[in-house]
Amino acid sequence: MLKPPEHQVAGHRAQDGQLGPLVDGCGIFYKPLQGDGRGDAEVAFYTSLFSHPAVPPHILSFFPGFHGTLVLPASDASGPRPHLALDDLLAGLRSPSLIDLKIGGRTWPPDCPEDYFQKCIVKDRESSSVALGFRVSGVQIQDPAGADAFWRPSRAAVRRYMVKDVRRVLRQFVSADPPSPDQKPDCALASAVYGGPDGVLAQLMELKAWFEEQTLFHFYSASVLLVYEKDAAVAAAGQQAGKPSGVRVKLVDFAHVMDGQGVIDHNFLGGLCSLIKFMSDVLNDPEAGGRESIKVQLSCEDGSLENLGI
């Protein structure tokens, strides 16, 4: 039985007769092929990615598994249409906290139509994309008060997030207490989720190393999706310190991937470096709970190496 995903935080939603993704509850996420060639572009990307000999296996694990396309009744009135069949990245999770971070100071491909450019440049300027090189597209944080209670700001609110809001939400995302307007995020789970050999930072560094070399694809308007369960993170931060929090770092949304033409994707890479710096700042924050001392070598854009004792 297909139904809209329970924990989708951004993008087109299958509700109110709109076209959006569906899940089968058995581990597959069905994304309808969007119009204007976007769906075909996303299928072409997945096909190319999973068949390209130059893409290392450890990098493929950052992408949802691809199982081809399937014609299904669409969630809107448009009748049957092809859907991408992808691994459901939230499979097995009961009360996930997740955040969708759209990477890139610009979300428009170089050869896009003028009207699409105008639509994107407005969103890029009115969000943190231009200033930071990435923006929050959506976020959901599990409220410890209840497994089915979540803090999920509206799409309109998230669209207005600027630098200080992004800094705050990246701290709220790894806090034990639910977000509150008059309480500083406690960041008690920062070390378990962002830090450690299997944490977000280490995984983003793996991605960064690939983006410093790969010239196959340019990822416009693609997102980094961070997913974890608070229970596992609390265990990893507490009595089972050192136990991985099981945080998932994935890439999604490839409707606007272009051929790299032998050039590195400096737009995505810059946004990734900026996100890595923001996460390191959380881990470096003396008030961040659960600090740990791990050394992370960061090579910045200018090639300088800095040791962050965190």
Ligand SMILES: Nc1ncnc2c1ncn2[C@@H]1O[C@H](COP(=O)(O)OP(=O)(O)OP(=O)(O)O)[C@@H](O)[C@H]1O
């Ligand atoms: N493979 C997946 N498994 C589980 N959830 C997913 C998966 N891919 C995407 N999602 C969920 O759906 C949301 C939107 O995904 P995606 O960006 O691919 O859709 P979209 O409609 O193209 O978005 P946009 O409007 O940003 O282009 C993500 O934020 C995430 O919550």
Ligand SMILES: O=P(O)(O)O[C@@H]1[C@H](O)[C@H](O)[C@@H](OP(=O)(O)O)[C@H](OP(=O)(O)O)[C@H]1O
């Ligand atoms: O970021 P938001 O607020 O969710 O806005 C959507 C987001 O920018 C998508 O990337 C875009 O799809 P495309 O980039 O593929 O056009 C979509 O356009 P659409 O609704 O016209 O499809 C927007 O609604």
